[in-house]
Amino acid sequence: MRVAIAGYSTTRFSLNDVPIENVLTDAMRMIFENAPNLEQKDIDTVLVSTNENRKYLGAVLAEMGGISPKIAHNVESLCNSGTNALVSAFSYITSGLADVALVVGAERFDSPGQVLDWDITRGEYNHPIFWASMFAKAHKRKYGTTDEQIAKVSAINHANAKSNPNAYVSKNYTLEEIMNSKKITEDLRLLDCSRPCTGGAGVLLVSENIAKKITDLPVWVSGIGHRTISASFAKNDLTTLESTKDAANQALVMAEVSTEQIDVLEVHDAFSICEIMILEDIGIVEKGDGGKYTSELYSTASKKVNPRGGLIGSGHPLGATGLAQVAEIAQQLQQKAGKRQVEGAKIGLVHNMSAAATSSTVLVLSS
Amino acid sequence: MRVAIAGYSTTRFSLNDVPIENVLTDAMRMIFENAPNLEQKDIDTVLVSTNENRKYLGAVLAEMGGISPKIAHNVESLCNSGTNALVSAFSYITSGLADVALVVGAERFDSPGQVLDWDITRGEYNHPIFWASMFAKAHKRKYGTTDEQIAKVSAINHANAKSNPNAYVSKNYTLEEIMNSKKITEDLRLLDCSRPCTGGAGVLLVSENIAKKITDLPVWVSGIGHRTISASFAKNDLTTLESTKDAANQALVMAEVSTEQIDVLEVHDAFSICEIMILEDIGIVEKGDGGKYTSELYSTASKKVNPRGGLIGSGHPLGATGLAQVAEIAQQLQQKAGKRQVEGAKIGLVHNMSAAATSSTVLVLSS
Known part of the structure; x- marks a missing residue:
């Protein structure tokens, strides 16, 4: 059925x-x-x-x-x-x-829901930005991802949001503005964050x-994948979102779709580094090349990522986010997305995650 | 499957x-x-x-x-x-x-979850006992149900709870003690209430x-029924739990089981009047005869109701209640309920409801 x-x-x-x-x-x-x-x-x-x-x-x-x-x-x-x-x-x-x-x-x-109060035992790590910062630091070290590449994700999502009439933010930011925005942690700035x-x-x-x-x-709804993993710093490789990797694989297998066939994606850019890692872990780009992909190839890539501006550009009302992502992809597949329509989009993917990717849901939708 | x-x-x-x-x-x-x-x-x-x-x-x-x-x-x-x-x-x-x-x-x-804060517009009705009192008053008027019949439900459930080692209350109460317990409303007393x-x-x-x-x-799990209805005083007949009636019917149809075949039931006696009405609305007894059934026939009835003491005897930890009911029926159908075993029980029913029966779930379980 x-x-x-x-x-x-x-x-x-x-x-x-x-x-x-x-x-x-x-x-x-x-x-x-x-x-x-x-x-x-x-x-x-x-x-x-x-x-x-x-x-x-x-x-x-x-x-x-x-x-x-x-x-x-x-x-x-x-x-x-x-x-x-x-x-x-x-x-x-x-x-x-x-x-x-x-x-x-x-x-x-x-x-x-904005504070991870279950993680209070780890002190400051009760705000998700501290997790995202650890991801950023690890990814930079291992793959040479740069601050500029990370900032580029934010710039693109803010630009995309300009054609989304429901977006919370409706302002372009230059790379410079993003990189000079308030440093929240060593590796992430204010404009790298999605906004409640x-x-x-x-x-x-x-x-x-x-x-x-x-x-x-x-x-x-042709593919569904789910995974919940441990929040352990000791067990997890901080350069990979394991729950995303597994959920994406499940969803693609169920839908009998390869990453090449996907025309448009909504991914959970709670912080700009996340988008880089998610695209790698879904398999859109080789591990380690996410920063390069998002910064250099976005404009020429055959796939469109976060056309409504992602969480960074649209805003992130937690319980609504996953459904807003699905709504965007459904609209795209109906060719009804107006100014932000991805031409001829037939297959789309939604990636929605929680709490430093300790759980991920991936959906494949098709027209 | x-x-x-x-x-x-x-x-x-x-x-x-x-x-x-x-x-x-x-x-x-x-x-x-x-x-x-x-x-x-x-x-x-x-x-x-x-x-x-x-x-x-x-x-x-x-x-x-x-x-x-x-x-x-x-x-x-x-x-x-x-x-x-x-x-x-x-x-x-x-x-x-x-x-x-x-x-x-x-x-x-x-x-x-103990206060119906969504119902604050109706003033005092933000505690479920006020709803239950309206049920009690309506049922008394229409069917001549007596205070003694209502109190009997509490007495039986407290007695049943004595053989449940996990029950919160472990004390028998006489009918007199129940009827003389503190009046919370005109029609219900403290010992008519389940306890958080x-x-x-x-x-x-x-x-x-x-x-x-x-x-x-x-x-x-052989039958499932669910129904959510309006909380409107104007629309609802206060002598019938419509959501229970519909959910029970769905579950029995799905399980292809008649009420006669049910050996043991867990029903949601948040207040003693509820048990009387639920047994009517599931179809165990004719509408209006619930009070008579529970007070006169319980001891001789072929079915056992709330062997672990119900919510009144066991206690009512909201989110756990429905699962504790299922656990009890499963244990009964495995013939593992010890002192409170209903001999040879093969088919059981669970009835769990919320907020003055504005929603009900009914499950039919079988061995």
């Missing part, structure tokens, strides 16, 4: 100080607006993804939407909550327990036989 | 003031102790169910157990978080994305082909 994306939405990312319920409702409303044949009674699953401390948001969102689903709950896994919820919805459909699942993610700018913000995104997942009722342009 | 329960655990329910991670780890450890053939590398899914505000507990629990699963996250839906997580695990297995899922629920006595406590429970769910490696006595 195939599962289709039959609708999607992204709110404007901002610093709006509004209740999480409002953000969720906005993202849900947009799904209905974009799917005129969708009726409330069609929906049998409502999954929410957020790190907010509010409870019972699956059922609350359902009620706010006039929906009486079978299944409703919240899924939380820090920054990849969104794709975890999406894969749950996929499973509900393929298992036969559901047919139409509304998955909505949202976060506020002050989300409690308020935002929501939604995806409507449906079984194959329902898809044609809702959309003429179904996008198929 | 059939899905089996191949292991389960319940910690002692108490008022222990310990971190949620400890409770989760205890419940996980017991699963391993009871399944000597289970190896960490077998487990590809770790789902946690809790209302605690701590984040990333799926991955954190996996790491504490030396497990590197594919899928790990937290599932939250107030009091039926546990069965929501279990059904997610079921779906992951039937969808082919996983084979062995460890589902662990836990809660602390001071859980933030600290506790954990776990269930190991596996695909059919793996089951025999782990256990000689698999228990099968």
Whole structure:
């Protein structure tokens, strides 16, 4: 049984100080607006993804939407909550327990998911930037990756975000501005970081036989990969995101797709160094060549990475991020991405991770 | 593909003031102790169910157990978080994305899930007892249910809990003591309420082909029903738990089982009136006869209800409750429930609900 994306939405990312319920409702409303044949009674699953401390948001969102689903709950896994919820919805459909699942993610700018409080035993490492800095240092040492290459990722994502009307940041930065921005750690600067913000995104997942009722342009979830690994500094090679490597491999095998066939990617650039490593670990470029690829080849590469500006350019509302990534790829595969359309994109990949890549989800989508 | 329960655990329910991670780890450890053939590398899914505000507990629990699963996250839906997580695990297995899922629920006595803060607009109704009181009043008016019948539910569950070594309460109460306990509302007394406590429970769910490696006595998840409904006072008939009715019907149809065939039930007696209504809405007894059934017929009934003492006798650690119910029924169907064994039990039912029955999960298990 195939599962289709039959609708999607992204709110404007901002610093709006509004209740999480409002953000969720906005993202849900947009799904209905974009799917005129969708009726409330069609929906049998409502999954929410957020790190907010509010409870019972699956059922609350359902009620706010006039929906009486079978299944409703919240899924939380820090920054990849969104794709975890999406894969749950996929499973509900393929298992036969559901047919139409509304998955909505949202976060506020002050989300409690921004600090790794489970890692408090390691002192300062409770903010993810310290992890990312260790990655940066290790990658520089082993592969000669430069500060300029790292900064280039940020410059490109900010530039891409200019054609994304929902992006939180809408400003170009020169390489110089990025490299001269405030040093947060020895190896990463302020403009190397994605920014917390308020935002929501939604995806409507449906079984194959329902898809044609809702959309003429179904996008198929054709590959899924997941991996959770230890956070041990001792066990992990800090130049490789093992969870990403494994999740990508699973997803590509399931989809029967090679990296060459991928036209467009959304990858989890929580920090600019991450994008370099992710592209290596997915297998888009040889290990160690990520910095070169992103800085020299992006403009000429046959694949487009983070067309909406990634997390650095668009903003990073944790529970919404994975679903906003899926929404972007679905829009690209429907050839509806307007100014940022990757011409003729047929196969796309979403990479969403949490907490210094201690877990990764990779999805392959196809038109 | 059939899905089996191949292991389960319940910690002692108490008022222990310990971190949620400890409770989760205890419940996980017991699963391993009871399944000597289970190896960490077998487990590809770790789902946690809790209302605690701590984040990333799926991955954190996996790491504490030396497990590197594919899928790990937290599932939250107030009091039926546990069965929501279990059904997610079921779906992951039937969808082919996983084979062995460890589902662990836990809660602390001071859980933030005890107050319905989404219902604050209705003033005092932010504590579930006010809902339960409205149910009690409506049921008394329409069906002549008496205070004594309601109190009897509490007396029986406290008595049952005496043979449950993990129960939080271990004390018999006379009908008089219950009826004379502190009046919280016009229609419900202190001893009509389940008690918040600290506790954990776990269930190991596996695909059919793996089951025999782990256990000689698999228990099968043969029926699943879910429903989420509006919390509207205007729409809902307060003498019927509509979500329970629908979820039970779905589960029984899926399992191809009639209510007559059920030998033992775990039902969500958050308040004593709930047990009366649930037994009616599942279809164990005619609508309106629940009070009579529970007070007069329990001792002679062919079915056993809440052998471990229900939520009133065992305690109610929200995120653990649904899984503790499943653990109890699995133990009963394995004929391993010791002093509280229901002789020859072959088919059991679990009923777990949230927030004044605005959502219910019903599972049918069979040996």
